[in-house]
Amino acid sequence: MLQAHLRAGRDHVLAAVEGLGEADLTRTVAPSGWSVARLLNHLTHDVEIFWGCAVVGGDEEARGLLQDGWAVPVTSGAETVERYRAWSGRTDRVLATTDLDAPPRWWPPADLFPFPPFGTARQGVFRLLVETATHAGHLDMAREGIDGRQHLVVG
Template sequence: MTDTAAPDAETRALLTSLQGQRRHILGILEGLDADALHRPVLPSGWSCLGLVQHLALDVERFWFRAVAIGDQDVIRALDDIDDPWKVDPGVPAADVLDRYRLETRLADAVITTTPMDAALAWWPHHLFGEPHLHSFREAVLHVITETAAHAGHLDAARELIDGHRWLVLT
């Protein structure tokens, strides 16, 4: 029996970058109560929880478990939620945050066991046409970029809610 090989330097570097962005996502929300997390912040109507749910389902779950490895259970479940950006007011904030944490752990398992040069296993042509990404590396970089962009959105939302800013030295 052989041990699973440790991730190579590139995988470790990409995973470290992604984990930093994920910490930012959760960190900027620390201290907000359930009402603030559920409250729509921008005219488009999204809430902080809606953005986190989008990251859990449309980003972490979609790119790593559906697109990268073609998990059929995940692919079948993609249509279970009508609009991931909308979180029912009765859904506890902790449930959405815990789902994000779970999806990031599951994604990390994919990242540490999938070669960066691997071809993507599945793509929803019926929704998006031809894929614009072709390797697992490209998918990981896309998720890092999207997570970082949404961390910035949450920075702005948090400042609008209570004036708090992430990593501001005083």
């Protein structure tokens, strides 16, 4: 059930960016300076790579790629979308083989991430869900500002 909700959230993210051209993916859409592509970098690096693959999955390659997703340079909007798809799929493969009642397979050192470790991998999945749903809403607002498209708006 958790994976189904996560998949729905990711589908929402991808629907919010579907059909946008390079200029709309990479232009600033928020007063804080982020673009749709920068938000996708955040979801890729700080959510899928960090929470899904590194923390829940203990994936060494993912741990080696850890960085502030907001600061990752945008090479192209289309590439950013594809990277998000790829890492979401990788997280799904991790979750398919994870005992959610077991502890996460990795936790960052306290000097880098000064928060207490989660007791179960399930808490990491909840973090994936919250981040994905929150930012899907942000992308809805950005999309409405770009071209007026609205997602699930009740009249």
